[in-house]
Amino acid sequence: MAIKKRSHSFTIARRIVQFGMLLLFAAPLLVVGAGLFGIPSGGEKIDTTASMLPFFGSLSSSSILGITLLDPFAVLQEAAAAKTFTLGWLIGLLPILLFYGLIRGRTFCGWSCPVNLLLEAIDWLRAKFNLKVVEHALPRHTKLWVAVGVLVLSAITSKLVFEMFNPISAINKGILFGSITGLVTLLAIVVLELFWAHRIWCRALCPLGGFYEAVGSVGLLSVKMDYDACTHCGHCSAVCLADPEILDPVLNGSKKRVVAGDCMLCGECVDVCPTKALSIGFASPFPK
Ligand code: SF4
Numbered sequence: 001m002a003i004k005k006r007s008h009s010f011t012i013a014r015r016i017v018q019f020g021m022l023l024l025f026a027a028p029l030l031v032v033g034a035g036l037f038g039i040p041s042g043g044e045k046i047d048t049t050a051s052m053l054p055f056f057g058s059l060s061s062s063s064i065l066g067i068t069l070l071d072p073f074a075v076l077q078e079a080a081a082a083k084t085f086t087l088g089w090l091i092g093l094l095p096i097l098l099f100y101g102l103i104r105g106r107t108f109c110g111w112s113c114p115v116n117l118l119l120e121a122i123d124w125l126r127a128k129f130n131l132k133v134v135e136h137a138l139p140r141h142t143k144l145w146v147a148v149g150v151l152v153l154s155a156i157t158s159k160l161v162f163e164m165f166n167p168i169s170a171i172n173k174g175i176l177f178g179s180i181t182g183l184v185t186l187l188a189i190v191v192l193e194l195f196w197a198h199r200i201w202c203r204a205l206c207p208l209g210g211f212y213e214a215v216g217s218v219g220l221l222s223v224k225m226d227y228d229a230c231t232h233c234g235h236c237s238a239v240c241l242a243d244p245e246i247l248d249p250v251l252n253g254s255k256k257r258v259v260a261g262d263c264m265l266c267g268e269c270v271d272v273c274p275t276k277a278l279s280i281g282f283a284s285p286f287p288k
């Protein structure tokens with residue numbers, strides 16, 4: 001039975017950000033007249049290209065007012081593949097790393113990643129049609145090792161290994177260039193969701209999630225717990241997008257805040273808690 005939420009504040013805020021991000025990356029091509037499938041409108045010559053606009057790019061690499069922003073994990077793959085590291089890469093990745101590092105690493109997953117949006121839609125459909133999934137869960141830290149494996153393979157093959165099947169790039173390429181090849185990756189993730197385990201990609205397999213889990217060990221914002229207000233109903237664990245076990249330390253009273261680098265700050269636990277025992281706020285950036 002679906003758990004009734006006390007509030008929808010965080011879900012609404014996240015949907016605005018998630019759809020806003022999708023629109024942001026689609027807007028440049030729409031502005032210059034190229035459609036979602038990369039076909040110039042009316043076959044006319046395009047005088048302005050998307051790359052000439054103030055914002056252009058994808059979650060892997062973008063340009064704002066001429067400043068290049070780079071996905072830190074893509075840069076690590078590039079560095080491993082090329083066996084070199086440039087100052088330009090460092091300048092490009094630092095704003096992104098600092099932004100998510102200061103808030104909390106996996107905020108990227110909960111608020112920016114389009115794959116999470118897709119998987120939440122699948123969750124919603126599954127609940128609506130009462131579709132059960134056989135759960136063959138993997139330990140949540142598996143994705144850390146997948147991330148390490150991707151970097152090692154990038155070094156061995158001199159190729160950006162994750163970028164070959166990265167579903168986020170797939171969505172971005174679909175929006176920007178009309179490419180449908182990445183749909184295979186997305187389809188594979190949906191199949192995993194339906195026949196392997198609930199949220200298996202985000203929880204245990206995505207190497208980008210593994211990278212941001214490592215970054216998320218520190219951060220200024222956390223889910224905080226008022227232990228006296230908790231009735232131990234378990235609703236927060238049931239709706240957690242990351243992994244129910246990350247709430248265990250606050251539920252058993254051994255921690256006052258969720259310390260796991262896996263927390264996406266999605267706020268689903270806060271929205272569902274009937275007694276307002278949970279909140280998101282500033283806390284010491286280092287786990288105690
Ligand atoms: S924190 Fe809230 S939702 Fe979680 S067990 Fe306690 S009362 Fe229930």
Ligand code: SF4
Nearest residue numbers: 240263264266267269
């Ligand atoms: S602990 Fe709460 S905020 Fe963190 S991922 Fe789970 S549901 Fe989201």
